[in-house]
Amino acid sequence: MSNQGGQTNYNSARGDIINQSGSFVTGVDKSKIQINNSQDLVQAAKDIKALLDQLSVDYPSDSPEVLRAKALDEIDKSPELKARIIRGLKAGSFAALEKMIDHPIAKFFIEGAKEVLKP
Structure with missing residues (x-):
């Protein structure tokens, strides 16, 4: 069975045919998660x-x-600071964090932190 310009899905549990058209995206909207975190x-x-x-x-x-x-x-001596940084890493990434830190040795710090602060 075909559907012109759309997509045909079958709900085999109930035997329904569902005709859809347009573009559909499934999954989680990561942009909203990133805004929250x-x-x-x-x-x-x-x-x-x-x-x-x-x-x-x-x-x-x-x-x-x-x-x-x-x-x-x-950072290792301060559990509170370490926890805040780990939360930040979970919200973003090492690359994003490196770009946000405006300091000449940020890149060196991030390289070391990757091993020590794995979230």
Whole structure:
């Protein structure tokens, strides 16, 4: 059986024929989920940036790798901060978080965080 310009579905449980036309999308609208969870991602980026800024002031001559290690140690010492960052990662991604952190060593931090902060 065919349907001109549409799609024919059969409900085999009841024997109904359902004719549909137009475009249909199934699944979850991820844009709405991201809007709801973006505050967690924004907060995680702010927390990380503040930490990286403070460490850069406290240890201006340290390399990015050393600052990354110090930042990860600080996060590990603070369960509340770690939980906020993990919530942020669950709301977005490491790539999104890296783009949101306006700091020269953000990329180094994210590389290390991928191993330490797996959500």
